[in-house]
Amino acid sequence: MRTVAKALRRVAEDKAFAQAEAAEWKRKYEIERARNLQMKHKGHYLCPVIFRDCSYDSEKENSENTKNQSIPSNTENEQEERWCQKNGIYTHEILEDEDVDSHTKFSKKTSTKKALFKLYWGCNGEKNGQHKRDIVSFERGNITTAERSSKQIFLKWESRPRTVLILTKPNSNYVRALCSEMIRWLKHHKNMNVLVEPRVRTELLMEGPEFGFVRTWEHEDEIKHLHTKVDLVVTLGGDGTVLWAASLFKGPLPPVVPFSLGSLGFMTPFQSENYKEYLDTILEGPISITLRHRLQCHVIRDHAKDELDTEEPILVLNEVTIDRGISSFLTYLECYCDNSFVTCVQGDGLILSTTSGSTAYSLAAGGSMVHPQVPGILFTPICPHSLSFRPLILPEYVTLRIQVPFNSRGHAWASFDGKNRKELAAGDALICSMAPWPVPTACMEDSTRDFLRSIREGLHWNVRKSQSFDGPRDS
Known part of the structure; x- marks a missing residue:
């Protein structure tokens, strides 16, 4: 019961954080949508997609505004670039390397400008596949999508890769x-x-x-x-x-x-x-x-002081597998999705897979093949002790908690992309959610x-x- 109480408290905290994050993304989207409408009247039809969220400093903005007022700009591209820097659309970043005497390390104290790029949506079959489309609209409280499934993501370099x-x-x-x-x-x-x-x-x-x-x-x-x-x-x-x-x-x-x-x-x-x-x-x-989406996994031990007392997170591109190891007993696992109990797994184990990993271990265990850009988490049992236990595909925003109950006959073992094998004793839990950093291939x-x-x-x-x-x- 103590472990379940921990799980419920963590889920409540995650839900509050997710609501705050959703509100922030909605605010950013409304700013971007207003800009798109403005740019549409000027003949621009690209819809940038945020690849990496950049931190925003109000003092920096004030200093930049003062500088911009003293040095007027007459080109529209410069105005657009300044706006994008503030809102995290472009990957503009000047990095300071460290200096060494040999070539075995990165060079120091040399100012290197990392290559810049932006992502945008495109549809096949139209001119250059680069026309503008709204992805999600919050106008008048209605949420709509515009042919999201037909969109392909493009990367365009803003400066030469070095x-x-x-x-x-x-x-x-x-x-x-x-x-x-x-x-x-x-x-x-x-x-x-x-x-x-x-x-x-x-x-x-x-x-x-x-x-x-x-x-x-x-x-x-x-x-x-x-x-x-x-x-x-x-x-x-x-x-x-x-x-x-x-x-x-x-x-x-x-x-x-x-x-x-x-x-x-x-x-x-x-x-x-x-x-x-x-x-x-x-x-x-x-x-x-x-x-390609990745899963972020971390283990919470039974003796942990609270939900924040976890081991170092592990990112997986294919799947995380929980199995019985060398034990002759069935794996016994309790599964929770956010604050909802899902099921008890009794069998050889369980696979939590990304859609990129759907053609790997999950497929061999009976899971479906899924397009890698479909945002979801595959929930696939391994040789379950019930013929009605079929695989699931869950949405990407859920947090899954796999718990080894205290009445389990044996321990479980978790492996991450086939490596970093960890033992899960009674009372230990494995938390999995979608990582914010995909693998762009x-x-x-x-x-x-x-x-x-x-x-x-x-x-x-x-x-x-x-x-x-x-x-x-x-x-």
């Missing part, structure tokens, strides 16, 4: 050779700064001193600041390499360009043979992207065509031998 992080699948001679060739091309033909993992830099320096310009990091703390320095992430491998890239970024993630060099390719649409052509197109922009065509091609080629979905031509027919 820094790329290359992540590779280990223990592959072909991947190592391709990585070397790609780094030379990016440096000498595109004049880009290249970052790699320490392991990869060591391998490159063994090939020759010409790779001395390649940068890396030495300490784990430096990884936390990668998103402030990297404009683009290139992965050379399969879906596992994309999962590794996502795990390096505990917060915002730069756009990811995944090249297919593994056994599974649901998230890797690009072929390595034409990497120069693909990267040229991506660096030029605009490009179609898929925003570049598309070869668009998100829907890439998804359908991946399930046809990767899973041989609905592939069967055609019926005989000379069989019976309707008369």
Whole structure:
């Protein structure tokens, strides 16, 4: 009962926070909608989408307003840029790096301007797919949507990308050779700064001193600041390499360009043979992207003082799995969705999956395949002890709580994207909700065509031998 009381109190706090956050987003939307209406009369038809919320400082605004009054601007683009900076539409940010003596770390005390971009909605079949549409309208208390399901998200660079992080699948001679060739091309033909993992830099320096310009990091703390320095992430491998890239970024993630060099390719649409052509197109922009949602999970132990006394959150791109481990007893779990009791799970375990992970473990356990841009959480039992226990798809805004009750015969084990396995004893709980930082992956065509091609080629979905031509027919 004490644990349930904790859960209810946490849900009430989360609900109050969500209501306040919704009110703030509504206020921002109304400001953006008013701007869109104003820009519509001036001939602008792009509808920007907020990618990252920027902090707003009133004192900074006052100083900027004073400066703007002293230096008048006659161009509409400059006025629009100032407005977007205040409202978090563009990713304008000047970053200060730290200085070191060697190339093994990031350079210091050099002012680097990170590449700027914005996201906007577009629809296929119309001019350039870039016309303006209202996503949600709060006018007169009515909420309406305008063909949201037909919209594709585009990324348009506002300034040239300068820094790329290359992540590779280990223990592959072909991947190592391709990585070397790609780094030379990016440096000498595109004049880009290249970052790699320490392991990869060591391998490159063994090939020759010409790779001395390649940068890396030495300490784990430096990884936390990668998103402030990297404009683009290139992965050379399969879906596992994309999962590794996502795990390096505990917060915002730069756009990811995944090249297919593994056994599974649901998230890797690009072929390595034409990497120069693909990267040229991506660096030029605009490009179609898929925003792949991630789950944010944290464990609350029974001995925790309160709901805020949790372990470090873990972000997962595919799924979090709760199973019985080596125990011979059935997994016994209590499941709550916000403040509502859902069910008790008795079986081999439970999978909480993102829609990107719907083609992974969840699919093998009987879950449905879901388009990766559909915002939802898949609730899939593993070998349940009841034939009526079927999978669910829940909305993305809910918070799920998986509790090991005190009358459970054994412990449970949780794994996050197949790693970081944690034991859950009686009274422990696992909290899962949608993370605010998606994984933006570049598309070869668009998100829907890439998804359908991946399930046809990767899973041989609905592939069967055609019926005989000379069989019976309707008369």
